Amino acid sequence: MERRVTLQDVAERAGTSRTTAHYVLTGRDREMRIGEDTRRRVLRAANELRYRPDLMARGLRTQVTRTIALIADAVASEAYAGDLVAGALAATAARGYLLFVCETGEDAELEEALVEELLARHVDAFLYATYFTRDVVVPAALRDQRVALLNCRAPGLPSVVPDEVGAGRTAAEALLSAGYRDGIWLVGEPAPHVVASVERLRGIEEALTAAGVRAAGTVPCAWWPESAFERFGALLDDGQEPAAVICANDRVAMGVYQALAVRGRRVPDDLAVVSFDDSDLAVWLHPALTSVALPHRELAAIAVDLLLGEGGPPPGEHRVPMPLRRRESVAVRG
Amino acid sequence: MERRVTLQDVAERAGTSRTTAHYVLTGRDREMRIGEDTRRRVLRAANELRYRPDLMARGLRTQVTRTIALIADAVASEAYAGDLVAGALAATAARGYLLFVCETGEDAELEEALVEELLARHVDAFLYATYFTRDVVVPAALRDQRVALLNCRAPGLPSVVPDEVGAGRTAAEALLSAGYRDGIWLVGEPAPHVVASVERLRGIEEALTAAGVRAAGTVPCAWWPESAFERFGALLDDGQEPAAVICANDRVAMGVYQALAVRGRRVPDDLAVVSFDDSDLAVWLHPALTSVALPHRELAAIAVDLLLGEGGPPPGEHRVPMPLRRRESVAVRG
DNA sequence: ATGAAAGCGCTAACAC
């Protein structure tokens, strides 16, 4: 591994000074009125030597590094967080930034330490992310940094979150517009501290009420297949005749499918199903599931745009629409 | 945002020189025989000023940055890659390194450019990862760097991959030891260019042959639920009576479950199912699926250990065992 | 138009 080639080397080979070489290599030669052929010599020398500026040295001098930090509570849980990371990655790369990724497991001390470390490395900005939407309190050291919250919220800080109320409306309307009015059940227990739960419910109520419809009831299962399988199965065995269900998420829908399958009932003819998240499951289920998508990549892209945009991110909450992915789990009613 | 506090500031407040401050703050005061009370003063000053060394400046001087780069073809696809990233993250963090994460989408030019960029930032080492196991050709610039391949292989380079042959054996033995001999079908078409396919098949053959058993046949479906649903369903409708299946992966198993459910057949009583990957699906399926796990986090942890270990990673392939996760999809035969 | 020189904050050889 030979010594790095430095600006000095380029300047020497071009028979000029570092300053001159510097200006032509950073493309500011026009403003310095550097001679066309000096310019040529520098460019050629740089090429021949395969000169690459030392970004650490540059960073030390300029105090800007073109790096940003993503601080997330989890990067892989639930198969969701991955898309957040991927989205952030793509968006930062597109702007020529490199991304430090950190995972905190919600450990506040670790968070503080990480922020210190990242500050010591002069990252230009911070993305603070959570794998499910919630309110957070960010480390104090972050408060006077350039920061955007991704999929979470804190008073006074710029944040990007999915429009869960709209999603609730969308889900209900998918059923209403297909002709369902009576026998619409909600599956998945309400969770008062989970933003997604509260807001989806609100959206659903809104849309239903606006159509003069009331939900037939709620199946209070955990947001997992097994629990949904059992509780929704029990509902069926009770002799209830749901016409349609709105599931808390795709995993719940999976449990509903299983409960139906065991009893020989069919989606969508015996029961219409809509859900939230649009995870991989939605297309794996049979028949494929109509689901309101959580646009993780887009959330991340927007957060990065805000973060790196002129003048820094405008404070306040940015709500990103959750689009409906129509598939085969809702039949139009006669 | 006030000026950073520098070593100079600490030294001044402690009434000593930068050198002295430096040695005590880096814990090398013993070797320099620095006065106990000088030591105290320096420590106190640093504390009071909340001194944090500028890691960029240090890096420029020492040429080591305690950063490493993860270059992956994909960081979120298929809900697998996330665990690779999370594993690498945890392992590097545990050693006090920060991780740059990059995604290439298999674009070779982008890869070259990224490596240049990372080199310009003086990352100490590289992790080169793929989201499914395969042979790769790494960018030329990486060849003389400290590098470990994660979930992929290239001649002459250190790599960490899952032991898929062993996994094949494990899957077959799970069935054999439960008393299955006849009517064992393989579900999922062989893919000659996919390491997992070739090696799992080899392991399965080995174990079966050793027990004097032959597979009843192969259902050549794509490795997705829908395809498995159709092709395996067709097998059932053909009047075949499989006793057990080894699925190419959990998604295929999902398709098999669906085909069974529609026909009123039960797992595990009518059919035993084993699979590979042990993804989230395995526990979501009903009944829960016995699957041979792809230990992504462990692969990553081992790769990081090799990479950062004394003397750098030993070249050659490191095979990591794939453990069987026994659940309810295999019943012991009478 | 080009170059000399100072300095970003840290480390380490060397002198006292």
Added chain:
DNA sequence: GTGTTAGCGCTTTCAT
């Protein structure tokens, strides 16, 4: 035991 000094490679002000 402690301090002086010379860089790491780059950017930028200021002379020329």
